Amino acid sequence: MRKPLIVVLIVVLVVLYASLFVVQEGQRGIVMRFGKVLRDSDNKPLIYAPGLHFKIPFIESVKTLDARIQTMDNQADRFVTREKKDLIVDSYIKWRISDFGRYYLATGGGDISQAEVLLKRKFSDRLRSEMGRLDVKDIVTDSRGRLTTDVRDALNNGSAGADDEVSTPAADDAIASAAKRVERETSGHVQAINPNSMAALGIQVVDVRIKQINLPTEVSEAIYNRMRAEREAVARSQRSQGQEEAEKVRAQADYEVTRTLAEAQREALIIRGDGDAAAAKLFADAFSQDPDFYAFIRSLRAYENSFKSNQDIMVLSPDSDFFRYMRPPTNAKR
16 A cells, blocks of 8 residues: 555656746746647737746746846947948947747747847947948047947837938848737737837847947058158157257357367466566566676576586587676686
8 A cells, every 4th residue: 555655646746846847036937838838818928927836747848038138249340430431340239038928939939049140130230320320530439328329229119210311121121020920929919019129029128338449450550550650750850850959059069168268268378478478577677677687697597508418518619708607707816
């Protein structure tokens, strides 16, 4: 008796375990029965909120969808501005699922890669059209983010029709095709939504940002070469001006040196001349008082200068006037 009871208990536990499923926080659940989505009275897919739920075991399965904000990085792409200039723009998009039933049906079972392909195509076309209406200056100086705000609103609300100057036919056709698939599967029991907006896929674009704007490589190199040439021209001009100023300073310094030396030499000559004149005057005043003494002193100096060297030879007559002070006086005794 115990064995069948245990078997029954195990079967009950297995069935109970298979009947329970948990939807985690940040997720939503969709139950499929024999591969088809369970729907409500309006033929819309049943969406299960986070928590514990029941399903028919072995018949029904659960597909979970991420309800959190997703980030999609876009590969840097080339865009053309209004003045026909190319820019390389690197951007990203933040989005989340706003209508899980519509999203599940429009993306072929909640395929996130298919959703991002459609979103990327729509975003790229819209951004390309918006940037084609602006100049490079307006794009680079867009401090308030008007460009990205317009793109985000256009993705969420769709084109306004004939009044909208920006059109994205390729992306709109793909989204409209997905929206028609949703209408067919729900037999038209869905709210009418602009087929040109991401809401047709059950997606809400939370934010659009441009990370970086660059010029194409060939344009950047041309600009860098032009900037380098301009800087080199400025450097050459500065160097030539510096050399010119250096020559001026050097010439001025040489002039000042020459002028200073000339002034010093002139002052020295004047001082030497004044000194020689003063000395001559002193000698003249002194010797004018006794001419004989002056003649005697001059003779002594002449003797001194003449007999300095032992190698000098002088041929003079003893009676020469040069030796008059070397002869004894006429009245002296021998």
